[in-house]
Amino acid sequence: MTRLLLEWLDSRTGYRSLMHEALYERVPGGARWRYVWGSTLVFTFVTQLITGLFLWMSYSPSSQTAWESVYYIQHEMQLGWMLRGIHHFTAQAMVVLLVIHLLQVIIDGAYKAPREVNFWLGLILMKIVLGLSLTGYLLPWDQKGYWATKVATNIAGITPVVGEQVQTLAVGGPNYGHHTLTRFFALHAGLLPALLIGFLALHMYVFRRHGLTVPDPIHKPDSTFWPDQVLKDGVACLAVLATVLFLVMYHGVGPHGGAELGAPADATENYSAARPEWYFLFLFQMLKYFPGESEVIGAMLIPGVILTILALMPILGRWKLGHSFNVAFMGGIILGVVILTGLAIREDSGNTDYRWAVADAETKAERVKELAELQGIGPAGAVQLLRDDPKTRGAALFAAKCASCHRYAGHDGVGRVSAEPATAADLATFGTREWIHSILTDPAGEKNFGATARVPEVGERFTKGEMAQWVAECVTSGKLTAAELNTIVEFLASLSEHKLRGPVDQTLVSAGQKLFAEGKDGVTACYDCHAMKVSPDPEGLFEGSSAQIATGAPDLTGYGSAAWLRDFLINPGDKRFYGSHNAMPGFGGQLSDVELKLIVDFLLHNWLEKPPAAGGAAGSTH
Amino acid sequence: MSQPPESDAGPTTPDYLVPPEPRRNFVAQLAAVVVGGLTGLVPLAAGLATFLNPLRKSVKDKLAPSGSEEGFYKVAHLDSLSAVPQAFKIIADRKDAWNTFPKDAIGSVYLTKGDDGKILAFNLTCPHAGCAVDWRPAKKAYHCPCHNSSFTADGTRAPDSPSARDLDSLEVKVDTNGAVWVKYQDFKTGEKEKHPA
Structure with a gap:
């Protein structure tokens, strides 16, 4: 029955001769491992088609959804990390295999007559693959892809005459945005794969026409493609797959393994860790040697000349020394690429700014994923999560605005x-509590006011000022016992809105209030210098003349609260704070309300955090 | 292009083009099939797993709107209802794949209050094929713009409607403050009986 059906099918389609054609290609000298490279490339391409198609079903190309949909694939979808990982690392494998294939063709002289056209087809295929790699790098819309691709399109922009137009067309407008993604995606998933399929078909057709380039036909008895060579090809493909899977799982099995996903692209956040994919590093390095106007030499002229010579190889190969020249030229290119790549890596590893930028990028990438998990991604996209995050954005503002004097x-x-x-x-x-205790026991310590003595205008105003004297007289001398000191600490801590403060001991607070307001024998009250209000104040401790006798003794009402800190940052020289003793610039005019809030929340640890895993009970005293 | 049946066996590949298949080690053939199949299956399996993601129970749970109390949503105040059906939006935290839209409309219901004080709530979805029905004051009927199903104010289907059942009524309760709560849910369309979707 089956046999009849197959015969009918053959009579209508002629599939048998097609299968025969496909499978029983003659392999002179027997199947060999050296012939597997072309097949592994076909395999990687098919893998990309399969994984790419499935990724397409979950990917959304727009500047508010690209990163988000990739995040969803990576972290929420079943085996999404594996799918994305395979696609990512197979792309890299493809570039490596391509170079091996090209090297073999050149060394074996397989580009010579009658195979010139197929060599050129191969070069076209190479450019398509590199184009796929370049366009794919942008699609996750993370900082790395965004900034690296920006460099690539800017380079396109320096093309003589038509550069600006080319760049605008690639970007889809004056700025990177929705249309950059839709265009890159259409290229990556539509035009380039279609071209690749077409040229690959031609490449294989011409290949079959001329057959294998066989170095020694009497190596072994002749064989056929099926099954001997297929098996060897299959084993090679399996090895490629195993390598890819190893790389996918190298950093972990699960969403934290697989391909990297950085923080979402943000045009307003400098990204000093921008680097192209590793196989383009040599180009990146080369650009460093062509400053200013000469960039076009490194970016276009040299690569153009190299590609032209590659294309001319079949013709050069006709001369007596042509083949040797070709092999030497290819060797030279490889050497150049290896050296430039090595230099790029070495320069980066010795560059502390770059290493910090990479670490900072990782911190932000982790943080944004944590925030996405904790609060979900709003309509504005994930980039807003980081912009509103005191932990990272507040820290960056601290670094920019506070860290020239302060430390954290x-x-x-x-x-x-x-x-x-x-x-x-x-x-x-x-x-x-730690901070308050430290100020009350060692105000002139390096981490407290000690560092201010380095400023000549400030001098010993704080290190030997009235506060320091009070500490020496009342605390260091032991007049105030450790327990008494702790009540004051607890009272002041009760005013703080530090998120990790934890519950306060009300008994200690009451005792501390009293001590703060009235002092004791031989111990001047804090209230004698520092203004204070509490509510409720049933005993009327702070109803007397609001003190603030000493200039430079800040009003401690609500000390450590967001409001106190905000007011302080706006104008520390206000008479409520340091008055004429002040040495810190006010930030009222420098920072927006949003920025002030971010710094305040950063200092008070007021940010979203995953509850600590069982065992690590930080900040909890229950 | 039809050919007489007797020539069906005709133009098969001529024998001389099909040389006897080389005598090959069966093991090599099997190995080639297994190895080749394996390489293709791995990416396919990863892709299929992701493709099938929406079927997972945990995904459905995670994407369900939040903000209800045991399925009931606060929709309107008793005073705003009348005998004339009015549409009210159901507000909840809507989720769409990676996005969360806090306090967003997830659907609408029609509410009426009869003279006897009885409150009726209907899902806007036509039980026939899932279009949204309109209240047509002139006809005093709910009308589906797609296939002309029609329902009276109490949800009963008009005799010649394509819909197999009445409009889907929803559970209603009124709290002590006079707030009207509706248990908002969708039902499978096209069936005679009402089954939660």
């Missing part, structure tokens, strides 16, 4: 350590 746990808020010594307090613990 010894660094600038985002992990960079300055060579210059600090000239103001380290604010990492501001508003916590």
Whole structure:
């Protein structure tokens, strides 16, 4: 029955001779491993078609949804990380295999007559693959792809005569945005694969016409493509697949493995870690040697000359020394690429700014995913999550606005350590019990007011000022016991809105209030210098003349609250705060309300955080 | 192009073009099929797993709107209802794949209050094929613009309607503050009986 059906099918389609044609190609000298490279390239392309098609079903190309949909694929969809990982690393495998294939063709002289046309077809295929790689790099719309691709389109912009038009057409408008993505996506998933399929078909057709380039036909008895060579090809493809899977799972099995996804693209956030995909690093490095107007030489002239010589190889190969020249030329290119890539990597690894930028990019990438999980992504897209995030954005503002004088746990808020010594307090613990205790026991300590003494205009105003004297007289001397001191600490901490403060001990607070207001024998009250109001104030502790006798003793009403801190940042020289003692610039005119809030929330740890996993009970005293 | 049946076996590939298949090791053939199949299956499997993602229970749960109390949404105040059907929006935190839209409209219901104080709530979706019905004051009927199903004010289907059942009524309750709560849910269309979708 089956046999009859197949015969009928053959009579209508002639599939048998087609299958025969396809499968029983003669392999002179027997199947060999050296013939597998072309097949592995076909395999990688088919893999890209399959995985690309499935990715397409979940991808949404617009500047508010591209990163978000890729995030969803990677973190929410079943095996999405695996799908994306395979697509990402197979793309890289394809470039490597392409180079191997090209090298083999040149070394074996397979570009010579009668195979010139097929060599040219191969070069076209190479450019299509590189085009796919370039367009695909942008699609996740993360910082890395965004900034790296921007460089690529800017380079297109320096093309003589038509550069500006080419760039505008590629970008789809004056700026990067929705239409950049729709255009790149149409190229990546439509035009380029269609071209690749067409040229691949021609490439294989011409290949079959001329057959394999066989170095020694008497190696072994002749064989056929099926099954001997197919098996060898299959094993090679399996090895490629295994390598890809290894790379996919190298950084972990699950959403945290697979292909990288950086923070969402943000045109207003400088990204100093921008680098092209590793196989374009040599081009990136080369551009460093062609400054200014000469960029066009490195970006276009040299690559253009190299590609032209490659294309001319079949003709050059006709001369006596042509083949040797071709092989030497190819060797030279490879050497050049390896050296330039090596230099690029070496320069980066010795560059602390770059290494910091990479670490910072990783922090933000992790953070935005955490925020997406904690609060969901709003209609404005994930980029807004980071812009509103005190933990990263507030830290960056601290680094930009505060860290020229202040420190944050010894660094600038985002992990960079300055060579210059600090000239103001380290604010990492501001508003916590630890901070208050430290000010009350060691006001002149390096992390407190000690650093201000480095500023000549400030001098010893704080380190030997009235506060320091009070501490020496009342605390260091032991007049105030440790327990008593703690009540004051607890009282002031009760005013703080630091998110990790935890619950307060009301008994201690009451005792602290009293001590703050009235002092005790031999201990001057805090209230004698610092203004204070509490509510409720049943005992009327702070009803007397609001003190603020000493200039430079800040009003401590609501000390460590968001409102206090905000007012302080706006004008620390207000008489409520340091008055004429002040040495800090006011930020009222410099920072917007949003920015002020971000810094305040950063200092008070007021940001969304995943509840600590069982065991790590930070900030909880229950 | 039809050919007489007897020539069906005709132009098969001529024998001389099909040389005897080389005697090959069966193991090699099997290995080639297995190895080749494996390489194709892995990317396909990853793709299919992602494709089938919407069928997962956890995904459905995660994408369900939040903001209801046991399925009931606060929709309107008792005083704003009358005997004439009015459409009210159901407000909830809507989710769409990666996006969360806080306090967004997830659907609408028609509410009426009869003279006896009885409150009726209807899902706007026509039970026939899922278009949205309109209240037509002139005809005093709910009318479906797609296939002309028609329902009276109490949801009963008009005799010649293509819809197989009456409009889908929804559970209603009124709290002590006079707020009207509706248990908003969708039902499968095209069936005679009402089954939650």
